[in-house]
Amino acid sequence: MSAFASGAPVLELHHLSKTYRSKTGATGDTALSDVSFRVPRGEVVGLIGPSGAGKSTLIRCINRLVEPTQGEIRLGDTNLVGLGTGELRRQRRRIGMIFQEYALVERLTVMENVLSGRLGYVPFWRSFTRRFPGQDIERAYRLLDRVGLLDQADKRADALSGGQRQRVGIARALAQEPELLLVDEPTASLDPKTSRQIMRLITEICAEHLLPAIVNIHDVPLAQQFTSRIIGLRSGKVVFDGSPASLSDAALTEIYGAEDWTAMQQEHEQDEAADADARLRLAGVVK
Amino acid sequence: MTTAYPRRWRRPPQIVPDRRWRIGLQLLILAYLVLAVGSVEVDWTRVAEGLVRGQRFAMGFLQPDFTSRWTDIRQGLIESLTMTLTATVVGVLISVPIGIGAARNLAPPPVYLVCRSIVAVSRSLQEIIIAIFLVAMFGFGPFAGFLTLSFASIGFIAKLLADDIEEIDASQAEAIRATGASWWQLVHYAIQPQVMPRLIGLSLYRLDINFRESSVIGIVGAGGIGATLNTAIDRYEYDSAGAILLIIIAIVMVVEYSSSYLRKFLQ
Amino acid sequence: MSDANPFYRETSHRKPGSRPGEPRHYSQIWTFRTPHTRLAMWVGWLALVALFVYCWQVMNANTMWVFVNDTPSQAADLGSRMLPPSLGYLPELLPPLWDTLNIATLGTLGGVIMAVPVAFLAARNTTPSIAFVRPIALFIIVTSRSINSLIWALLLVAMIGPGILAGIVAIALRSIGFVGKLLYEAIEETDARQIEAVTATGAGRAQVLNYGIVPQVMPAFWGISVFRWDINIRESTILGLVGAGGIGLKLQASINTLAWPQVSTILIVILATVIFSEWVSARVRHAIL
Known part of the structure; x- marks a missing residue:
């Protein structure tokens, strides 16, 4: 186990930068500047930082939904930067992505959404006629069973609840048989309890397959609870990289700025207090 | 890994779940298509000739001749433009009271019924048919065209206006009513501010439609550019016809762009 | 409040040199729009009316009002000819x-x-x-x-x-x-x-x-x-x-x-x-x- 975990890094970022071209001038907003880190197998990295810090850009640069301006992205032996369209398609298959607000194709069935994870593997006519190879369908059923939605396969995606939809999103990403998971704010529109369930599911699956993951997440306590490493981003720069335990108040102030962090903390404490209060009252009612 | 999962999956049919109904429906559609296509009689030698003419028309479209029929074109354009504008103005003026009368939340039932029937008649008769009758009654020329377009505008604007009034925020109207306002005050303070931008938008949209229609009703003698176009096509003068069509397209584009600009400006 | 918003023009007047603590004097005149927009609107409406009159005259330069005046009798004539519709014609349609x-x-x-x-x-x-x-x-x-x-x-x-x-x-x-x-x-x-x-x-x-x-x-x-x-x-x-x-x-x-x-x-x-x-x-x- 530990041999795997400390093995060769699956993902390496070298001096990754992204500057959005502004409409008027030559130079624009710098979203990422000189980001470098490595992710070994089985490691779940929590990416935290204030909104606008470049978390979303960083994740999208890795599978080149956003074109990086400079730097290198190594997935195994391949440098993803500079690949042509066809080769990029083949490399994207290796990277599963889970989205904020699920991003399922709402009007397709749950099964079609999961099978769409195989699109990079099958020719157009198969996907067009919905005649996927037998092993793909078998895998899709197994994944739906794993996320607890086996009986929902023929429902349309927009008939599911938020938590269920995110589970379909997870199954879709896993259908790709990925070597890396990119997770963009998986809990953004979920209630606290469902959020924890989804995070638990993601980390469990990563542990089962020794899958590395980068989880872009705004909820710091949730990140500390579920990830094995935290990277803090501020204004496109890495300002913290360490274990969840070593994430001190000073480090958080560095990431979020003094005011924001205190405000966030207070908000969280209030949430916790409200939660505890509700639990107490509920207990009273039950008794 | 012990459980066996199915290796086959078919997308469940979304619209007609029952298999027999689905196949029956498909057969029905197929049968209709066969019958319909079979009923089209095509004279292929005529079509082949037509392709040559089509080519000539395409050439005329690419090399339009604005000059040789310019006086006719000018006269037709002036008629079209003037009747478009006057008909839209008159149409809007008449549609406002009818639109208010056709709104269930403002008008008493008898008024509502009368106004809704005016709207229904105006909407279900097409411009060209109205034009045939008005030409028969008022004689040839743009005046009949003006009346046609005004009448058609009433159905269009009054209907949409009435639907809008019926959909307005009832709580705002209630708030005004609660202050002890009269019916007129209610219309002025609660209804007008809510539907005014929409009315202006509708009028501009109708202006656009009226111009397009004015290019058609000339075919039955109601004046405008349509009459000129009809003559040009009857005489196989495709270069003049191409010129007229290009002018129509250009004016439609100008009207459409300027009306969308105006709508943005007014809001 | 700035004049940019025509709906909420603040019309309170404060005497020059009065201190903030003093009671304000409010204008008794309230207008829905600024004078500028009102002027523009009037000019716009006037232009529309003028355009309408002009178009009306151009359009009807050649209209034979004799025919138009004749309309009621024409309409009555047409109506009497159209009624009743010939139902025997239906199958042919x-x-x-x-x-x-x-x-x-x-x-x-x-x-x-x-x-x-x-x-x-x-x-x-x-x-x-x-x-x-x-x-x-x-x-x-x-x-x-x-x-x-x-x-x-x-x-x-x-x-x-x-x-x-x-x-x-x-x-x-x-x-x-x-x-x-x-x-x-x-x-x-x-x-x-x-x-x-x-x-x-x-x-x-x-x-x-x-x-x-x-x-x-x-x-x-x-x-x-x-x-x-x-x-x-x-x-x-x-x-x-x-x-x-x-x-x-x-x-x-x-x-x-x-x-x-x-x-x-x-x-x-x-x-x-x-x-x-x-x-x-x-x-x-x-x-x-």
Whole structure:
């Protein structure tokens, strides 16, 4: 186990930068500047930082939904930067992505959404006629069973609840048989309890397959609870990289700025207090 | 890994779940298509000739001749433009009271019924048919065209206006009513501010439609550019016809762009 | 408050040199708009009235008011001739009615088939080239939309001769613009996140279209097609006036022979057809949405 975990890094970022071209001038907003880190197998990295810090850009640069301006992205032996369209398609298959607000194709069935994870593997006519190879369908059923939605396969995606939809999103990403998971704010529109369930599911699956993951997440306590490493981003720069335990108040102030962090903390404490209060009252009612 | 999962999956049919109904429906559609296509009689030698003419028309479209029929074109354009504008103005003026009368939340039932029937008649008769009758009654020329377009505008604007009034925020109207306002005050303070931008938008949209229609009703003698176009096509003068069509397209584009600009400006 | 907002112009006056603590004096005059916008509005209305009067005079320069004054008696005469409608004429109308239905349906089918690729070429997010292909697609849409189906029919009858085919092609050509415009707007309004998610799986362009975009525009597509079919039924009833087949041919023939009772019968049939198609299209659209 530990041999795997400390093995060769699956993902390496070298001096990754992204500057959005502004409409008027030559130079624009710098979203990422000189980001470098490595992710070994089985490691779940929590990416935290204030909104606008470049978390979303960083994740999208890795599978080149956003074109990086400079730097290198190594997935195994391949440098993803500079690949042509066809080769990029083949490399994207290796990277599963889970989205904020699920991003399922709402009007397709749950099964079609999961099978769409195989699109990079099958020719157009198969996907067009919905005649996927037998092993793909078998895998899709197994994944739906794993996320607890086996009986929902023929429902349309927009008939599911938020938590269920995110589970379909997870199954879709896993259908790709990925070597890396990119997770963009998986809990953004979920209630606290469902959020924890989804995070638990993601980390469990990563542990089962020794899958590395980068989880872009705004909820710091949730990140500390579920990830094995935290990277803090501020204004496109890495300002913290360490274990969840070593994430001190000073480090958080560095990431979020003094005011924001205190405000966030207070908000969280209030949430916790409200939660505890509700639990107490509920207990009273039950008794 | 012990459980066996199915290796086959078919997308469940979304619209007609029952298999027999689905196949029956498909057969029905197929049968209709066969019958319909079979009923089209095509004279292929005529079509082949037509392709040559089509080519000539395409050439005329690419090399339009604005000059040789310019006086006719000018006269037709002036008629079209003037009747478009006057008909839209008159149409809007008449549609406002009818639109208010056709709104269930403002008008008493008898008024509502009368106004809704005016709207229904105006909407279900097409411009060209109205034009045939008005030409028969008022004689040839743009005046009949003006009346046609005004009448058609009433159905269009009054209907949409009435639907809008019926959909307005009832709580705002209630708030005004609660202050002890009269019916007129209610219309002025609660209804007008809510539907005014929409009315202006509708009028501009109708202006656009009226111009397009004015290019058609000339075919039955109601004046405008349509009459000129009809003559040009009857005489196989495709270069003049191409010129007229290009002018129509250009004016439609100008009207459409300027009306969308105006709508943005007014809001 | 700044004067930028015309609705909330603060009209309080504070004496120069008065301290903030002193009670303010409020103006008793409140206006809805600033004088500037009010002036602009009046000028705008005045211009519209002047334009109207001018257009009215130009338009009616050649109007024979004798004919117009004659209208009441003309109308009465026409009315008495049209009534009662000749019901014995009805069976003769069934074949042209069938033709009319076919013109509308086959024309819609043809128009939709041609409009779909045009729409995908015109939509900003699916076009292969914004600078080159998109303007061409938009031009096709504008051309088709600006020219009424009756004019298309006029052209086609002149080219390929009178008959149903000219009607079908005319309806199809007119439908391209309508369906194309509404469909490309629907394509542009699709949810970009769903498309991004499909792209991220490593899907190719055609697959992204098939899985990400098509499911999202499907309801709009059906709604637009049925709506256009409804309009086409209405339009195909009159295409016969220029020789493009259908019930309009009968209308034209009856008017030419001054057979007014037949004319009123035809009008009733057209009205019934239009109402029926409107009902069908409303039902179908309701079922889709």
